[in-house]
Amino acid sequence: MGQRLEELREHIRKEIRKELKIKEGAENLKRVTTDRRALQDVSHMVKEANSKLSALQEELQELESQILLSQGQAGAPTEPPPFTNNL
Numbered sequence: 001m002g003q004r005l006e007e008l009r010e011h012i013r014k015e016i017r018k019e020l021k022i023k024e025g026a027e028n029l030k031r032v033t034t035d036r037r038a039l040q041d042v043s044h045m046v047k048e049a050n051s052k053l054s055a056l057q058e059e060l061q062e063l064e065s066q067i068l069l070s071q072g073q074a075g076a077p078t079e080p081p082p083f084t085n086n087l
Helices: 002-032 036-075
Strands: none
Touching: 002 036
16 A cells, blocks of 8 residues: 555656646746737646646645555554553
């Protein structure tokens, strides 16, 4: 289970890097374009990339919480220690 979560985390990070490159390229195009229609298209691309980035970052946060929980459970004892009364 832990290995699967790690693979998923790496996949999400890869998708975040990809979206950042798309956003960067679109912002570069936005700076140099003079065509009004192209500017609208590029602005839409930037907005879409921002939306995907937000969703991916939220997904990554949730996944990292799951990883922390699973690591905590792996280190926790399966049964509580027996109660002893040393009074």
